[in-house]
Amino acid sequence: MKAQLDLMQAALDHINQGFTVFDSDLKLVAWNRGLSDMLDMPPEIIRRGSHLEAFIRVNAERGEYGPGDIEGKIARRIERAKLFEPHYFERVRPNGQIIAVSGTPLPQGGFVTIYSDVTEDRRRQEKLERTVEERTRALRQSEDWLRLVTDNIPALIAYLSPGPVFRFANRRYADWFGQSVASIAGRPAPEVVGEELFKELHPHIERAFEGKAVSYEYQRKRADGSTAFMRSTLIPDMTVDGRTLGIFVLSLDATDQKQAEATLVQSQRMDAVGKLTGGLAHDFNNLLAILMGNLLTVSRMEDPIDKSALDRKLSPMLEATKRGTDLIQRLLAFSRGKAIDPQTVSLAQIIASAGKLLDGSLPSTITLETETSDFGIGARIDPTQMETALINLAFNARDAMPDGGSLRISLSRTELDKQDAEELGLSAGSYAQVTVEDTGSGMDDETKLRIFEPFFTTKNFGTGSGLGLSMVYGFIHQSGGAIKVDSEPGKGTRLALFLPFQPLDEAGLDGFETACQGDLKRGDGELLLLVEDDPDVANTVTDQLQNLGYTVLRAESAEDACNLAFELPELRGVLSDIIMPGQMNGLALAREIRRKRQDLGIALMSGYADWSALAGQDDYSEFPVLAKPFADDQLADTLQKILSPST
Structure with a gap:
C-alpha cells in the first residue's frame, strides 16, 4: 500500500x-x-x-x-x-x-x-486585447479612408458575405438601389436588389461563392424609365485553405458602351450584308456559268440540231435553274430562322448529278473525272447543299488551273481510328469520304490555315467573295463531318470531305432522283383558275399547267377570281399568287372561296421571302404554298394533293 x-x-x-x-x-x-x-x-x-x-x-x-x-x-x-x-x-x-x-x-x-x-496567459490576453483595440482603431481609420476612396470611384462597389448578406457598399451602390450606405449593411441581398433581379443574379452569386470569378451583364430600369445596362464582376474573398469568406462586387454602368456597341454592330451588319451579296453572287455565278457554257455550246451546233445532243445540254441547264431555286429557298429558310431537314441520300448519285451540271461548264482544257462505283454509300445531309459544295470546290479548282489540268471527284468508304478521328475533331468510326483533287497551283501553309475563313480570298478584288469555301466548311461541319486539306505550291490540292456513313438499301438509292426520274402526275383536262397579276409569270405557269394536262382559266385580280369561282360550277381548283394589288390578297381570297366553295382544291404561290408578313397573316397551314419558281414535278404533286379529295 x-x-x-x-x-x-x-x-x-x-x-x-x-x-x-x-x-x-x-x-x-x-x-x-x-x-x-x-x-x-x-x-x-x-x-x-x-x-x-x-x-x-x-x-x-x-x-x-x-x-x-x-x-x-x-x-x-x-x-x-x-x-x-x-x-x-x-x-x-x-x-x-x-x-x-x-x-x-x-x-x-x-x-x-x-x-x-495563469500570469503569462493573462498578460498575453491583455496584450492581444490592446492589439485588437489598436488594430480596430486603425481599421476604423482605414475604413474611413476606404469609404472616402470608394465613394469617389465611378463604380458600384460592395461586399457580400454568405447568405448572401451585404457587409459593405459604397455610396454609388447604395444610391443605385435607392438605399443609404448604413441601411444596406447587414441586410440580405434579395431585400436590397429586389426579388425579381435577385433571381437573375443568384446563379452568378452562387458560382462566386464556389470560388470562381464571375462576370455578367444585367439591365434595370432607372427612376426616369430609361434602361440602364450594368456590367458586374464578382471576385471571391478566399482563405489560404480554399474557403470562401465572401465576394467582392464591382459593377460599372455600361449603357453608353452598349449604345456604342449597337451602333458598331449595325455598321458591321451593313458591311456584312454587302459582303454576303458577294457570296450570293459567287453561288449564282457558278450556276450561271453552267447555263452560259451550255448555251454557248448549243449556239455553235450545226443545223440540223441533234435532239439527243440538245437534250444533253438542256438537261444541266434545267438542273442549274432548279439548284438556283433551291438556293433561294435555303436563303429564305435561313432568313426565317428555319432549318432544312437533312435526308439520307446516295452520295454517288449526288456526285453524278454534280458532274452533269459541270459538264460543258468547265473549260475544255480541264478534264473532269468522277469515280462513284459504290452506290451503297450514303450520308444524312441536305443534297442540294452537297451539290452546291461540290460545284464551289470544282470552280475553285478551275480558278487554280488557268492553263488547264485535271479535276477528279471520287467516293469511298473509310474507317477512321481514334488518332485519325481526333485530328479531324471527329469520333472514331465509319465515314463516307468524298475527295476533290486538282492539278492546280496548290497552296502554301499560310493560305491553307485561312481558306475556310469567311471573306478570305486569294483572288483579285471583284472576282471572288471568299465565302465559297467557308460555306462548304460550315455545311460539312453542320452535317457532323470534317474536311482535310492536302496541298503544296505547284503540286495541286486535295480536299477530303468526311461525312458520317449511312448504309443504303435498294429503296434508298433513288431517294435523291425520284422526283427527277419518276413520271409526272398529270391531269385529265380539269378546269383550274389561275390568279396572277404579272402577265409573264401567268403565261409561264399557264404553259406548265397545260403541259401537265389541265385546262386553265386566268384572272388578274382577287375580285375577278371570286366572281369566276362562285359562277363556274365546273371549276375544280384554284392556284393563286399571295401578294396581289387591291384590297384582298391571295390568302384572304383563298379563305373567301373556301367559305362558299368547299369542293374546290386551293393552292397558293409566292416569290417573297416573308410573304406572310406582307399579307398580314401568320397562319397559312390550311393551304399548300408553292415557292416561285417551281418545277413541273412540284406543281404536279401540289395539284394532285388539292384535287384528289374531290375526285
Missing part, C-alpha cells in the same frame, strides 16, 4: 499545477510539490492534518487578500469553504502573479482544489 501511495505522490509532484485535497473537516489529506512551489507556503504547514485555516492565515497575513481586517477575511473564507460548493476565481498576488483557483467538492465531503499560474 505504501509503495502505491509513493507512486501516486511522485505522479502528482510532476504536475505543473498546485494540488490539494481537504476532507470534510477541512483538513489537508493530499497535496503535491507544485503547491509549495507556486504559492510559496511554509513547509511546516504542508503536512497531513493541517487545517485550511492555516493556509488562509498565511495568505492573509502577507497581504494576498488585500489590506483590511485579517481575522474577518479568514472567517469569511472558512465559512464559504464549509459550504463545499464548486468555485473558481482568479487572485492577483502582491508580486503580480495571477493564480487561478478551481475547487470541486467530493462526494463524502471535502474538496479538491487545483491552483494554476
Whole structure:
C-alpha cells in the first residue's frame, strides 16, 4: 500500500499545477510539490492534518487578500469553504502573479482544489486585447479612408458575405438601389436588389461563392424609365485553405458602351450584308456559268440540231435553274430562322448529278473525272447543299488551273481510328469520304490555315467573295463531318470531305432522283383558275399547267377570281399568287372561296421571302404554298394533293 501511495505522490509532484485535497473537516489529506512551489507556503504547514485555516492565515497575513481586517477575511473564507460548493476565481498576488483557483467538492465531503499560474496567459490576453483595440482603431481609420476612396470611384462597389448578406457598399451602390450606405449593411441581398433581379443574379452569386470569378451583364430600369445596362464582376474573398469568406462586387454602368456597341454592330451588319451579296453572287455565278457554257455550246451546233445532243445540254441547264431555286429557298429558310431537314441520300448519285451540271461548264482544257462505283454509300445531309459544295470546290479548282489540268471527284468508304478521328475533331468510326483533287497551283501553309475563313480570298478584288469555301466548311461541319486539306505550291490540292456513313438499301438509292426520274402526275383536262397579276409569270405557269394536262382559266385580280369561282360550277381548283394589288390578297381570297366553295382544291404561290408578313397573316397551314419558281414535278404533286379529295 505504501509503495502505491509513493507512486501516486511522485505522479502528482510532476504536475505543473498546485494540488490539494481537504476532507470534510477541512483538513489537508493530499497535496503535491507544485503547491509549495507556486504559492510559496511554509513547509511546516504542508503536512497531513493541517487545517485550511492555516493556509488562509498565511495568505492573509502577507497581504494576498488585500489590506483590511485579517481575522474577518479568514472567517469569511472558512465559512464559504464549509459550504463545499464548486468555485473558481482568479487572485492577483502582491508580486503580480495571477493564480487561478478551481475547487470541486467530493462526494463524502471535502474538496479538491487545483491552483494554476495563469500570469503569462493573462498578460498575453491583455496584450492581444490592446492589439485588437489598436488594430480596430486603425481599421476604423482605414475604413474611413476606404469609404472616402470608394465613394469617389465611378463604380458600384460592395461586399457580400454568405447568405448572401451585404457587409459593405459604397455610396454609388447604395444610391443605385435607392438605399443609404448604413441601411444596406447587414441586410440580405434579395431585400436590397429586389426579388425579381435577385433571381437573375443568384446563379452568378452562387458560382462566386464556389470560388470562381464571375462576370455578367444585367439591365434595370432607372427612376426616369430609361434602361440602364450594368456590367458586374464578382471576385471571391478566399482563405489560404480554399474557403470562401465572401465576394467582392464591382459593377460599372455600361449603357453608353452598349449604345456604342449597337451602333458598331449595325455598321458591321451593313458591311456584312454587302459582303454576303458577294457570296450570293459567287453561288449564282457558278450556276450561271453552267447555263452560259451550255448555251454557248448549243449556239455553235450545226443545223440540223441533234435532239439527243440538245437534250444533253438542256438537261444541266434545267438542273442549274432548279439548284438556283433551291438556293433561294435555303436563303429564305435561313432568313426565317428555319432549318432544312437533312435526308439520307446516295452520295454517288449526288456526285453524278454534280458532274452533269459541270459538264460543258468547265473549260475544255480541264478534264473532269468522277469515280462513284459504290452506290451503297450514303450520308444524312441536305443534297442540294452537297451539290452546291461540290460545284464551289470544282470552280475553285478551275480558278487554280488557268492553263488547264485535271479535276477528279471520287467516293469511298473509310474507317477512321481514334488518332485519325481526333485530328479531324471527329469520333472514331465509319465515314463516307468524298475527295476533290486538282492539278492546280496548290497552296502554301499560310493560305491553307485561312481558306475556310469567311471573306478570305486569294483572288483579285471583284472576282471572288471568299465565302465559297467557308460555306462548304460550315455545311460539312453542320452535317457532323470534317474536311482535310492536302496541298503544296505547284503540286495541286486535295480536299477530303468526311461525312458520317449511312448504309443504303435498294429503296434508298433513288431517294435523291425520284422526283427527277419518276413520271409526272398529270391531269385529265380539269378546269383550274389561275390568279396572277404579272402577265409573264401567268403565261409561264399557264404553259406548265397545260403541259401537265389541265385546262386553265386566268384572272388578274382577287375580285375577278371570286366572281369566276362562285359562277363556274365546273371549276375544280384554284392556284393563286399571295401578294396581289387591291384590297384582298391571295390568302384572304383563298379563305373567301373556301367559305362558299368547299369542293374546290386551293393552292397558293409566292416569290417573297416573308410573304406572310406582307399579307398580314401568320397562319397559312390550311393551304399548300408553292415557292416561285417551281418545277413541273412540284406543281404536279401540289395539284394532285388539292384535287384528289374531290375526285
